[in-house]
Amino acid sequence: MPPVTLRDVARHAGVSHQTVSNVLNGHPHVLATTRDRVLAAILALDYHPHQAAKALREARVTTLCCTFCGHDPENIDDPYRNLVQSAFIAEAQGHGYSVTTAFIGEDGDLAPLRQRFLQRQFGGTVLVGTTLTSAQLRTIQGWSLPTVLFDHALPDTVSISADYAAGMAALVQRHVATGRRHLALIIPVADPGSTSVERREAFLQACAQHGVQGRLVDGDWSYASGYRAMQALWAGDHPPDAVLGGNDRMGTGALRAAHDLGLAVPADVGISGFDDFQFAQFTTPALTTVRIPHGDMARHAVRALITVLGGGTPPSRVVPLSLTVRESA
Amino acid sequence: MPPVTLRDVARHAGVSHQTVSNVLNGHPHVLATTRDRVLAAILALDYHPHQAAKALREARVTTLCCTFCGHDPENIDDPYRNLVQSAFIAEAQGHGYSVTTAFIGEDGDLAPLRQRFLQRQFGGTVLVGTTLTSAQLRTIQGWSLPTVLFDHALPDTVSISADYAAGMAALVQRHVATGRRHLALIIPVADPGSTSVERREAFLQACAQHGVQGRLVDGDWSYASGYRAMQALWAGDHPPDAVLGGNDRMGTGALRAAHDLGLAVPADVGISGFDDFQFAQFTTPALTTVRIPHGDMARHAVRALITVLGGGTPPSRVVPLSLTVRESA
């Protein structure tokens, strides 16, 4: 049997197909009795409006794109995307939008995203991730694609970010308070992505303020890079007495390297992460870290994007971060 | 400026709009010179076909749904979804399909999924997850929604699964070979989801074959449940000498509990996982586990779904699993 259309409903209810449309879209001037008859027919026939037809006629698209930027999609081996995306989808559905997901790589091929937008596969996007270059961003803005930035905070954009500087300051404070005097931060050192920059600068500044040594070691957010960074540090002449992973994965890699180096944590060296994913509670020792409320941020981002689509300009937002002290530092 | 349509291209190229359509859809009978002119116009005007219009006319939808079943979406704190979904999206895009993501909870509210399907928001779905009930599945099949099962293997369905029985047998074999005689498997004990059943039964059978004791302890796939299960085991009278986590998270939770219990791993007790996510390499000690090729499975599932959409009946598939021996067992 062919799918039921609006005209079928109209016929069943004994009204014109227009009236059905009016009922569906909550137009004011419909007799209550007529409306009830139409509603009954809709239920009876199990009618569902055809999205594509509606979108075509209304020249508007009710799909939002959640775009993850800059990383090898298969290599984000932590729950970051899970958390961001599930909150994103739940929030979007609550507002009547559906969600599609896209990836843009570090190589920066934006063509597929552009094409999908121009084909009207989605109406706007949240750009998620720490490694979107400003050149890429400018390109995207040139398409007049409604955009909200997630985990970036750049001028002249709508963005949802976290107070990485404050989080990092709290962490440095904690290490200093537990007697550390020589800290090392594992972080992508050449990465211009704004959260890296923010963490690096806040780290160096906090170290300076406390009058302790602070140095940067390269990492690429992976467990393995945290492990390697730790080894490199101890292969050098003046190993630090505290190592800060730029995220929980690198912190965990460093933890494991400390074990292999015969170092006791936190006795010999303090180690911390950044994210507070569940696994940070189950490492040995459990990871001291900074909690990032990814889900809340994602929900904010969706609401902001919907506002942008409606022609508004929502305020950018910076959520506060809190330190979670466990065993490792 | 209004978006450029097919008629604009036609005008620019000096042909009828139909000819443009023919060129776009690769219809055979178009003069090469005409085609080139049309192609040039498309490029010049930066034309992109309107998806919704195309879908409406062709009565076919080029969106696939990736449905995750049965878990609290925000609580899958491992990279399972990352891995499945990124491979899924990459494969789908390679075939010209876009992807939308849905969740269905354990409470079993299928209405939103059904509504989205009836509104033609997607053409078919892969059902991902271990806790879809067969009642839910039958309901979904009743909608004549083209469906492929992922991580299930039920009769009369197209499914992509893994050889969990063989993987579990290899793991038990390994524990027995390292001298263990009393094994415990942490797994949702009452879960009727087929991969749980498969793992449980294969475990019990392998233990029987080797003539060793095998028992089941309840867990819910989370780190915390692995931790609790381990504690419960050692609170009892006859603790085992090997503990098998039903997944890597529960294995990791058990590892941490062993540490807190003052147990040396693997000297006092062997511990293993199941998945082989990256973090299994960085626990202390590193987790012996069974590698599941989630990405490959996801790619198979997409191809199978596209075949189903085309009216075919692809064969179900069971991928082989391999043991990864590390330090913990």
Place this chain on the structure above:
DNA sequence: CTGAAAGCGCTAACAG
């Protein structure tokens, strides 16, 4: 307050 007409952008069917 309800019905008839028009058309969103596209493609299938036919005629030229």
Place this chain on the structure above:
DNA sequence: CTGTTAGCGCTTTCAG
């Protein structure tokens, strides 16, 4: 090989 005609399912005019 190319152009014309029709209509997918819906909503926005505008008369009745």
